[in-house]
Amino acid sequence: MFRIIKILLPAALTLTFIASVGTYLVLHLSLPKLSGQWESGGIASDVQIERDRLGTAIVTGDNRRDVAFALGYAHGQDRFFQMDLLRRNAAGELSQIFGEKALELDQSRRFHQFRKHAEEIVAKMPVTEKLLLQSYANGVNEAVKAIPVNSFEYLLTGATPSPWVPADSLLVIFSMYLDLQSNTIKRDLVLEQITRFYGEEMLAFITQPSIFQAALDDSLLPTQEVAIPNVAPELMASAVIRPIEEPLDIGSNNWAVTGALTESGRAMLSDDMHLSFAVPIIWYRAQLNYPDPITKEKVQVTGVSLPGAPVIVVGSNNKLAWGFTNAYIDTADWVKLAADEITSFEREQIPLPDGKSHEYIIELSQYGPVRTLGGQRYALSWVAHKDYAVDMELMGLERARDVSDALELATSVGIPVQNMMVVDSKGSAAWKPTGAVPARTNPSDVAQDSSRFQHREWNLDETTLPSISNPDHGRLWSANARVMSSSEHVRFGDGGYALGARSMQIRDKLQADQQFDEEAFYRLQLDNRAEFLKPWHAYLIELLSTQPERFAEDIGYLRDWQACACKGSVGYTLVRQFRAGLIDASFAPIETGLSKHNLSLSVVKRYLEPAMWQLLKEQPQSWLADGYESWDEFTIDSYQHSRAELLAAFSDDEDLAELAWGRVNALKIQHPFSKQLPILSSWLDMPEVEAFGDTFMPAVQRSNFGASQRFIVQPGAEEDAIMTIPGGQSGHPLSDYYRAGFDEYAQQQSTPLLPGEVLHSIVIKPVQ
Secondary structure: OHHHHHHHHHHHHHHHHHHHHHHHHHHHHOOOOOOEEEEEOOOOOOEEEEEOOOOOEEEEEOOHHHHHHHHHHHHHHHHHHHHHHHHHHHHOOOHHHHHHHHHHHHHHHHOOOHHHHHHHHHHHOOHHHHHHHHHHHHHHHHHHHHOOOOOHHHHHHOOOOOOOOHHHHHHHHHHHHHHHHHHHHHHHHHHHHHHHHHOHHHHHHHOOOOOOOOOOOOOOOOOOOOOOOOOOHHHHHHOOOOOOOOOOOOOOEEEEEOHHHEOOOOOEEEEEOEEEOOOOOOOEEEEEEEEOOOOOOEEEEEEEEOOOOOOEEEEEOOOEEEEEEEOOOOOEEEEEOOOOOOOEEEEEEEEOOOOOEEEEEEEEOOOOEEEEEOOEEEEEEEHHHOHHHOOOHHHHHHHOOOHHHHHHHHOOOOOEOEEEEEEEOOOOEEEEEEOEOEOOOOOOOOOEEHHHOOHHHHOOEOOOOOOEEOOOOOEEEEOOOOOOOHHHHHHHOOOOOOOOHHHHHHHHHHHHOOOEOHHHHHHHHOOOEOOOOHHHHHHHHHHHOOOOOOOHHHHHHHHOOOOEOOOOOHHHHHHHHHHHHHHHHHOHHHHHHHHOOOOOHHHHHHHHHHHHHHHHHHOOHHHOOOOOOOHHHHHHHHHHHHHHHHHHHHOOOOOHHHHOHHHHOOEOOOOHHHHHOHHHHHHHOOOOEOOOOEOOOOOEEEOOEEEOOEEEEOOOOHHHOEEEOOOOOOOOOOOOOOOOOHHHHHOOOOOEOOOOOOOEEEEEEEOO
16 A cells, blocks of 8 residues: 555646646736737827736826727726626626526616616716726737637636626626615615504604714704503514524725815715625725826826726825715605505516526616515615716716815716715815716605605606814714704615714714824724724623623623724623624514515614614513513523623633624735635635724724725825725736735735836837
């Protein structure tokens, strides 16, 4: 046997070596060329694509259309597979790559018919926009064609890249609608079923406003306690405690100060958009340089782009800077259909890898696509289904000169509605909702009868939107909670606002200081103080102190919790998990009932904070779970359960010291393929690092969610500006730009907005 092993082992090692070398060579052939000169028939004049140490694409051309071509070329070189996933995600075409396991997701996307909408919108676009999208698509396709071997994702799946077309760029924006507004749709449907199953009293109890409010005008929604409705004994008896997942859609901060609060007299902006993390990260650093077609002045805009679209999403043009947070106003309504409502059906074919297809049937009404739930048909009217949902108007910010220009543009931009924060080099700062907003005036938290539906208004993009410019105190802020006044709130509705704790913490810190610079803003972006959890911390210590000997170790960690989401804090972990577990246990009867209809309180879990405190204060008997004599017994048992879950997940020997928050909430940014093939993890994923933030604080961070970029700038002083991103430019694991910038992000260090020394240069000339 030893002789056989001795003979075969060298051969096996040789084959392994040859396979490894072969794999490396194939992967190396799929790397794009980042330096050189060649010709293209897709441009009118020379374009240049340069890259610095972070891979920032510095694009220079003689006109905006050629610049779109070059940006598309850079995107195609570095990110084509990720762009492909974004368009397929929106269109419901992932099954063509991943097979039947993606059918359920594809069907949920086909419900919205975004491919059809995108093609219709492109057909109606102004010729200049249509040509620009085509030029961008030409750049993408030439870049992909120039790479001799498909990227490893296509090699692993056996799929073939399909050419990029103008409608695909709109699908990328529709994919952002799904990320940013789909929980608004789920929220309204859940609240409708809560009303239907448990009554108006339960709806009022669950959705009562919290004390955490930080509107820009300081207006408040009434927070008086509502009556706690009784829970039926049979509902309590059938309750099953399960985790109510916290939705990861809540995140994003931006704030600004006017020039009165900076040494330079320029206004200053901070923006950190929070999204789910993957490898590569969603944003792509870019700087566009071209002459203004009217004034011939040089336009230079630096920021982040979204691969798949030819625009800078967040950035600065040296005169004006802009940033966004998701606005969460109400942009969707469900309509209850009468039994005799006439509908129609359309059949869509979802392609599969083997050449076959799966048929999906969509029921359509005059209000929108139809879903049946509990025997009742509901039609969805959503702004994303409207012609004004998507356009290229965001590009206008590239040439805007000041805040007034930006505010004028805001009402015509077709994107998921955002809180736009803008500042200029003259010292002005302003906030305004920007994006597609239906003109209907009766938003509803629950499904409405068809008699209340405003047909004409739903087909119109609202042009009268609130805004605030240069407030006397010089400060503006938003963080996904209500920004507008309480009266405007009635008009625009609630699409799933954040609880408001982040907004308050940002506002309070801004009001505490009188002078700001980039470093002060960066410290605020990294603020992980646990202001929100302080009452929960006090409550838990008081609760456990009723049994001091039993919980002596726990109380010790709680007293040393540091009042922050700090990596070494065990006490923070215990408080956080206790709160979440207690809400899960207390609302288990409602969650169990909703789960029978494939619904969950997850999308409204943040609303439960006032209701949970009211339950603890009043301790109603009908809400006390079966088998408990008192609420103290119930809450202590809930703590014990959350503690046991933590120890089971993070400690082999039930050692509380192993529950430090940095370990429990470690940042893990993974490639989609490594989740299915863990053997690829060390090759594809970013390094795992200890946590430094959480949910209800400015420094938002969960294991795979957080600040997708950190941007700080004073227009006209871009040399001091910051743009930090948790990952590299390239989706190719052999690229120097695969992980570039991640280490700085993980260590809470900043990287510059402006490009550095040029390391690579491509010149593309028109065919002579």
